[in-house]
Amino acid sequence: MNIIRSARFGASTLIPKNCWSVVRSISSTELTKLEVNDKTGIAVLTLNRPPVNSLNLELLTDIRNSIKDAESNKCRGLILTSSSNSVFSAGLDFLEMYQPKEERLKSFWTALQSTWMTLYGSKIPTAAAINGHAPAGGCLLATSCEYRVMLPKFTIGLNETLIGIVAPNWFMNSYLNVLPRRVAELALTQGKMFTTAEAQQVGLVDDVVNTKEEAIAKCEEFIGLFKKINPYARALTKQQFRINHLQELEQNREQDLQAFIAAITNPSTQAAMGAYLENLKKRSK
Numbered sequence: 001m002n003i004i005r006s007a008r009f010g011a012s013t014l015i016p017k018n019c020w021s022v023v024r025s026i027s028s029t030e031l032t033k034l035e036v037n038d039k040t041g042i043a044v045l046t047l048n049r050p051p052v053n054s055l056n057l058e059l060l061t062d063i064r065n066s067i068k069d070a071e072s073n074k075c076r077g078l079i080l081t082s083s084s085n086s087v088f089s090a091g092l093d094f095l096e097m098y099q100p101k102e103e104r105l106k107s108f109w110t111a112l113q114s115t116w117m118t119l120y121g122s123k124i125p126t127a128a129a130i131n132g133h134a135p136a137g138g139c140l141l142a143t144s145c146e147y148r149v150m151l152p153k154f155t156i157g158l159n160e161t162l163i164g165i166v167a168p169n170w171f172m173n174s175y176l177n178v179l180p181r182r183v184a185e186l187a188l189t190q191g192k193m194f195t196t197a198e199a200q201q202v203g204l205v206d207d208v209v210n211t212k213e214e215a216i217a218k219c220e221e222f223i224g225l226f227k228k229i230n231p232y233a234r235a236l237t238k239q240q241f242r243i244n245h246l247q248e249l250e251q252n253r254e255q256d257l258q259a260f261i262a263a264i265t266n267p268s269t270q271a272a273m274g275a276y277l278e279n280l281k282k283r284s285k
């Protein structure tokens, strides 16, 4: 019998393969659902933190655990998507950063660093089915993947300067891994949110399709490209492209954390964030 061991069902829980329908849950929490298609071996990770999948400590931790679950279950690839019809992820949860408690702020940023390193450095092929808006941290998740497909009439980009904050190096590096330098610099300095059409034009997304199902199918097609490629050779090749960015953060984690805390707790950042949040709340009324 072909057995899959699910880390989050407990080390001793064995799930018999073929006793389940084609799509099978590997692990799920209140905030994420990780399902694998037994025929293709490709896993889909659905973010499910209504209303906007803003990334708080718990969601970030669940995303990281899910990536690790997909890897340890030897999935052939991982697709990130959202349970919302209009938002992929609204980025970092402002409530983690506005008037924060220091210990929680530290845990939050440390979890974001770990999640990024796990996703950006994952050995398995990764793809994002962007079925809604993807500002800031939402864009970071998408650009950390190897392939992106997006639905029409949404927006994506690193808008940090609009909020009065500076995107850390590793956010920029994820952008630069996808965009030409000049486009990335112009976009980052303006805090530009690209429409789907603009994102495709500059190469921020690879394809545009009309439905979430088509987006998942496109991601599966992308991951299918590696069917005949030795996974070890593939993973090492990917690693060589990304290792400098990963090491840069790994070696400067504490410094990056301190820079974040200093920037976020600065009274002028708090004032800018407060005004931005106020505006967001007014708009949503």
Ligand SMILES: CCCCC/C=C\C/C=C\C=C\CC(=O)SCCNC(=O)CCNC(=O)[C@H](O)C(C)(C)COP(=O)(O)OP(=O)(O)OC[C@H]1O[C@@H](n2cnc3c(N)ncnc32)[C@H](O)[C@@H]1OP(=O)(O)O
Binding pocket: 051, 052, 054, 086, 087, 089, 090, 091, 092, 093, 094, 095, 133, 135, 136, 137, 138, 159, 160, 163, 165, 166, 167, 168, 169, 259, 260, 263, 264, 280, 281, 283, 284, 285
């Ligand atoms: C060199 C040194 C560097 C040091 C590092 C220093 C600093 C770096 C630090 C931080 C980096 C941060 C990156 C980020 O990710 S910040 C987050 C940026 N995100 C945004 O700007 C998105 C804001 N949201 C929107 O634009 C819209 O909500 C969206 C288009 C996503 C969806 O629109 P929709 O109309 O569907 O929904 P809304 O009605 O606007 O929102 C519903 C509800 O959700 C609340 N909300 C939205 N986004 C967030 C969020 N990111 N965090 C928390 N809450 C959010 C919104 O306020 C509404 O709430 P309510 O009014 O219903 O209570």
